[in-house]
Amino acid sequence: MQEYNSKEELITEIRKTAKLFISEFEDIEEQYKDRLYEGIERSPAQMIAYQLGWMNLVMGWDRDELNGKEVVTPTPEYKWNRLGGLYEDFYKRYEKYSLKELKNMYISSVDEFIGWINTFSNEELFGQGIRNWASSTPSKWPIWKWAHINTIAPFKSFRSKIRKWKKSNHH
Numbered sequence: 001m002q003e004y005n006s007k008e009e010l011i012t013e014i015r016k017t018a019k020l021f022i023s024e025f026e027d028i029e030e031q032y033k034d035r036l037y038e039g040i041e042r043s044p045a046q047m048i049a050y051q052l053g054w055m056n057l058v059m060g061w062d063r064d065e066l067n068g069k070e071v072v073t074p075t076p077e078y079k080w081n082r083l084g085g086l087y088e089d090f091y092k093r094y095e096k097y098s099l100k101e102l103k104n105m106y107i108s109s110v111d112e113f114i115g116w117i118n119t120f121s122n123e124e125l126f127g128q129g130i131r132n133w134a135s136s137t138p139s140k141w142p143i144w145k146w147a148h149i150n151t152i153a154p155f156k157s158f159r160s161k162i163r164k165w166k167k168s169n170h171h
Helices: 007-023 044-066 083-094 099-117 122-126 143-150 152-169
Strands: none
Touching: 007 099, 007 122, 007 143, 007 152, 044 083, 044 099, 044 143, 044 152, 122 143, 143 152
8 A cells, every 4th residue: 555654645645536427428428427337337427436435434434423423434334354345325325416527516525635634644544543433443544544545545446446447329
């Protein structure tokens, strides 16, 4: 996994990968947003819904913990080995939006996520045991790893998926 030396470095990478990912959607027409192709498990709309779902879920864990609620990760309804249902919930939550709306929501969520990251000091971001939700898995990840795995990593991997989807759509 990629490592970061500071909060600023992490934020720079989130911004860069977010922009590269969402720019891939500029030339996708609205009528194709829900189209699926064999070998590509998500439609363009589902790819953005996945990102929105995870960014908002992670920020929600933190908000809930700060408000004194007990946080169950990933959710009380889903276990880590059963994420398919969680993804279906993400797709349903965002299915009524147009591609343009989804892109705007994504840009807003990335900005909100970066704002959230900015609320932490470097020590809080890179230290362990800062938040209970972050320590909820056996690996007890620091917050920066949760940020990386739910933004930068999927922004990169889904960028190649949307490119593959676009190649299929043009044939």
